[in-house]
Amino acid sequence: xxxxxxxxxxxxxxxxxxxxxxxxxxxxxxxxxxxxxxxxxxxxxxxxxxxxxxxxxxxxxxxxxxxxxxxxxxxxxxxxxxxxxxxxxxxxxxxxxxxxxxxxxxxxxxxxxxxxxxxxxxxxxxxxxxxxxxxxxxxxxxxxxxxxxxxxxxxxxxxxxxxxxxxxxxxxxxxxxxxxxxxxxxxxxxxxxxxxxxxxxxxxxxxxxxxxxxxxxxxxxxxxxxxxxxxxxxxxxxxxxxxxxxxxxxxxxxxxxxxxxxxxxxxxxxxxxxxxxxxxxxxxxxxxxxxxxxxxxxxxxxxxxxxxxxxxxxxxxxxxxxxxxxxxxxxxxxxxxxxxxxxxxxxxxxxxxxxxxxxxxxxxxxxxxxxxxxxxxxxxxxxxxxxxxxxxxxxxxx
Amino acid sequence: xxxxxxxxxxxxxxxxxxxxxxxxxxxxxxxxxxxxxxxxxxxxxxxxxxxxxxxxxxxxxxxxxxxxxxxxxxxxxxxxxxxxxxxxxxxxxxxxxxxxxxxxxxxxxxxxxxxxxxxxxxxxxxxxxxxxxxxxxxxxxxxxxxxxxxxxxxxxxxxxxxxxxxxxxxx
Numbered sequence: 001x002x003x004x005x006x007x008x009x010x011x012x013x014x015x016x017x018x019x020x021x022x023x024x025x026x027x028x029x030x031x032x033x034x035x036x037x038x039x040x041x042x043x044x045x046x047x048x049x050x051x052x053x054x055x056x057x058x059x060x061x062x063x064x065x066x067x068x069x070x071x072x073x074x075x076x077x078x079x080x081x082x083x084x085x086x087x088x089x090x091x092x093x094x095x096x097x098x099x100x101x102x103x104x105x106x107x108x109x110x111x112x113x114x115x116x117x118x119x120x121x122x123x124x125x126x127x128x129x130x131x132x133x134x135x136x137x138x139x140x141x142x143x144x145x146x147x148x149x150x151x152x153x154x155x156x157x158x159x160x161x162x163x164x165x166x167x168x169x170x171x172x173x174x175x176x177x178x179x180x181x182x183x184x185x186x187x188x189x190x191x192x193x194x195x196x197x198x199x200x201x202x203x204x205x206x207x208x209x210x211x212x213x214x215x216x217x218x219x220x221x222x223x224x225x226x227x228x229x230x231x232x233x234x235x236x237x238x239x240x241x242x243x244x245x246x247x248x249x250x251x252x253x254x255x256x257x258x259x260x261x262x263x264x265x266x267x268x269x270x271x272x273x274x275x276x277x278x279x280x281x282x283x284x285x286x287x288x289x290x291x292x293x294x295x296x297x298x299x300x301x302x303x304x305x306x307x308x309x310x311x312x313x314x315x316x317x318x319x320x321x322x323x324x325x326x327x328x329x330x331x332x333x334x335x336x337x338x339x340x341x342x343x344x345x346x347x348x349x350x351x352x353x354x355x356x357x358x359x360x361x362x363x364x365x366x367x368x369x370x371x372x373x374x375x376x377x378x379x380x381x382x383x384x385x386x387x388x389x390x391x392x393x394x395x396x397x398x
Numbered sequence: 399x400x401x402x403x404x405x406x407x408x409x410x411x412x413x414x415x416x417x418x419x420x421x422x423x424x425x426x427x428x429x430x431x432x433x434x435x436x437x438x439x440x441x442x443x444x445x446x447x448x449x450x451x452x453x454x455x456x457x458x459x460x461x462x463x464x465x466x467x468x469x470x471x472x473x474x475x476x477x478x479x480x481x482x483x484x485x486x487x488x489x490x491x492x493x494x495x496x497x498x499x500x501x502x503x504x505x506x507x508x509x510x511x512x513x514x515x516x517x518x519x520x521x522x523x524x525x526x527x528x529x530x531x532x533x534x535x536x537x538x539x540x541x542x543x544x545x546x547x548x549x550x551x552x553x554x555x556x557x558x559x560x561x562x563x564x565x566x567x568x569x
Contacts, residue, residue, distance in 0.1 A: 044485065045520070121514045121523040151512065153527035154471075220474050320483040323474045361477040362484065386484065 001394065002061045009366070011352040012393055015305075018350075019062035019392040022055055027385040029076040030127060030295065030371040032085065034102030037376055039064065042078040042087050044385055051075065052087055054104070055390070062392055070107035076125035076197070077138070078371075084176070086136065088126040090119040093138065095176075114138065114174045116182040118167050122151070123195035129208070131201045134176045137208055141195035142169035146215050146267050147251035154221055158267030162251050165191055169250060171199070171210065171242065192247040192280055193240075197317075198296035204310050205340030208242040211293035211314055212283075215254055215265070216321040222266045230272075232322035233258065237293050238283035239314070239335070246281050253277035257286035285342055291329030292317035294370045298337070301378025304395050311337045313349060315369035315382060320362045330354040330365050332372070332382055350393060353384065362386075460554060464543020467536055471529060472544075480548030488515050488522040491548035500555050503541055504563045534560040 007018035021039070026047035032040050039055040047053070050069025057064045077088030085096040085104055094110035113136070117126055123141025130136050144151050147162035162169070167183060170191035174181045189208070198211035219231030226234070235254035240246070253262045253276040262277040264270030287293065295315035299308050311334055318330035334349040335342050355366035362368065371383035375392065382391045475487040482489040490496045495517065496503055510528035514521050529537065535557045542554035563569055 121512075121521075122525060124523060150510070150527060151525040153510065155531070156527075217474065220471070223470075320477070320486065321474060323477055324469065361479050361481060363477070363479070363481040 002063050003394070003396075008389075008391060009352055009355060010350050010391060010393075012350050015395055015397075017394050017396050019394065021057070021062060021381065021390040021392045022064045022067070023387065023389045025053060025383075025388040025390060028053070028371065028383040028388065028390060029125070029385055030078040031373050031381070031383055031390070032078050032080040033373045033375050033381065034080065034098070035376050036102050038102045039373075039381070039390070040078060040080065040085055040087075040104075041383065041390070042075055042371075044076065045074040046072055051089075052078075062394075064390070070104065071110075077128045079128060079130050079136075081130055081176070086113065086128070086130070086176075088128060088138070090124040090126060091115060091117050093126065093128060093136065093174075095179075111179050113176065113179060114181045114186065117172075118143065123168075123213075125197060127197050127199055129199045129201050130176065131206070131208070132203060136174050136176050137171050137189060137199060137201070138174065139193070139196040139199060139210070140168045140170060140172055141197075142193075142250065144169075144251070145194075145217060146221075146265060148267060152217060152221075158251065158265070160268070164251075169193060171196065171208070173244075189244055190242045190246045190248065192249045192252075194250040197292070197294040198314060200296040200298050200312075202298050202310075202340060203300065204298070207340065209284075209296060209298070209312065210240050210242055211296050212238045212240065212248065212250075213292055214238065214289055215251070216290070218266070225266055225270075225272045228325055232289060232319075232325035232328075234289050235263070236283065236286035236289060237291050237316075238287070239285040239293070239296070239312070240281060241284050241340075242281075247279070248283075249277040249280035253280065255283055255286050257288070260286075285335055285346055287314075287316075287333070287346065288328060290319035290321040292319060295372040297372040297374060297380070299374065299380070301374050301380075303378025304380070307336060308334065310340075311335055312342075313372055313380060314346075315372050317368050317370055317385075318354065318359070318362055318365055323361065327359040327362060327365075330359065330368060332369055332380075350382065350391075458542070458546075458554065460539040460542040461546065463536075463539040464541075464547075467532075467540040468543055468547075471532075472540070475524065480544070480550075482522070485520070486522060486524045488517040488520075490544055491550060493517050496544055497550050497552035500541075500553075500559060501563055501569065503545075504537065504555070504560060505569060507537060507541060508564065534564065 003017040008020045010018045027044035028041045041053040051073045052071035054068045055064035056066040073089040075089040093114040095113045096104045096110045120143035122143045128138040148156040150156035171189045172186045173189040174186045195213045196210040214235040218226040236257040256263045264274040264276035294317040297313045314333045316329035319327045330353045332350040335346045336344040353367035367384035368386040370385040373381045380393045480491040508530040512525040537560045538557040545552035
């Protein structure tokens with residue numbers, strides 16, 4: 001295995017090593033790995049006209065030698081099951097057929113599984129995950145920061161009730177075996193979620209988990225309530241366990257991990273202290289603000305030590321809304337789980353992607369973790385849409 | 399009219415070194431109408447001369463006022479280096495949107511923009527809020543500041559130009 005010198009600059013716990021699988025991939029987002037180790041990567045923008053890449057490592061050293069492409073659209077979401085590869089643009093989920101070797105048989109003529117999903121640019125990416133009952137759960141992000149009449153404008157009042165929630169700001173459920181679905185034959189599975197980029201189905205307890213990007217600009221919009229330091233830390237980025245019908249409270253409340261409370265949003269009369277959202281769910285883990293949890297993966301492999309089994313890895317893209325304070329994130333975190341619930345504090349698992357300790361602006365980060373996938377041998381793969389790199393983290397048994 | 403003032407933070411010093419070069423031939427950007435505000439700033443910044451004196455330099459008043467306004471209203475999204483945020487908030491360095499036609503820049507600042515601007519081949523998805531509530535002078539300062547910062551070197555925009563832009567019913 002071609003473990004990179006100095007682990008390609010990524011810091012991992014003792015006993016782990018990092019392979020640089022590929023670079024120069026453009027902006028890889030989510031990706032999926034077949035049982036035979038082929039890697040399908042969704043690109044945010046097509047690279048040389050190809051929005052999906054297929055990488056193969058033929059000689060087993062961990063480095064991909066072959067790279068093919070298809071699909072002329074950009075997007076973020078990607079998943080696969082035994083028979084199909086699924087990929088999303090910002091409006092549509094496409095479905096490609098896989099042969100027994102994991103090769104796509106209809107690269108230029110995919111099925112349209114779900115279409116017509118709202119895309120108003122802001123929070124338009126359609127991340128999704130699959131359960132084991134033939135359902136797909138797709139994020140339809142709110143095309144707004146805080147449901148103001150004029151998005152992100154100082155003094156613009158919030159709308160009550162927030163009209164965005166009818167068609168966005170939640171998770172919608174569709175079928176994997178019906179074509180050309182849209183809102184009318186899907187189901188709003190959960191609401192009050194501003195923008196979820198990471199989501200995964202936990203097969204151990206058969207439940208959906210999602211990571212939400214919390215709202216921006218508390219200081220910019222309400223400088224009399226929040227100073228820049230508070231606004232850099234708040235609101236929390238949140239991990240939720242989702243039951244059908246759940247409401248996570250956006251835009252009316254946000255979560256504050258310092259007070260451990262749901263706080264009324266300032267647009268809706270909040271002052272940084274007043275609580276709200278008595279009827280909405282609490283996160284199961286709350287992280288510091290703006291770090292952008294872009295991928296969630298429950299680890300089911302056999303390669304890593306026992307503590308990682310069934311635990312959650314979360315790829316944090318890294319913040320921008322902390323400016324003028326220092327930025328944070330740019331790492332992969334781990335949350336230990338037992339019986340489907342967090343069993344300890346979250347920790348940083350893989351760090352150093354940014355390339356320097358102090359990052360004032362996200363353009364200074366060499367790498368920004370965006371996607372996660374587990375290889376057939378239990379390796380953890382991490383994609384990076386700033387440097388265009390795909391990393392593979394392996395545990396080297398002593 | 400030129401403001402004399404002192405800067406202590408090192409990155410700002412670096413920045414002003416560039417500005418001095420640009421404006422070494424003199425600058426003409428402060429208008430008579432700015433008197434009261436600029437005199438206040440003179441007092442303000444001369445006070446700094448005593449408290450954190452390092453070196454004294456000359457630069458147009460809009461660089462002082464513009465930086466304050468930029469920090470308050472723009473920096474969180476467009477960042478301290480003007481490079482923005484990939485996919486979300488466009489860069490304002492080295493782009494025609496900022497350094498080109500004045501009216502186009504004024505339109506975006508005064509009325510906002512939510513069309514998914516394409517800058518240097520990449521699309522940016524976040525809404526730019528309208529800043530029309532700022533005064534003509536504030537908008538002149540902020541636009542002049544960004545047209546002369548982050549490596550940009552475009553002509554300042556005067557308060558009169560902002561007033562004229564707003565008065566033109568075609569805009």
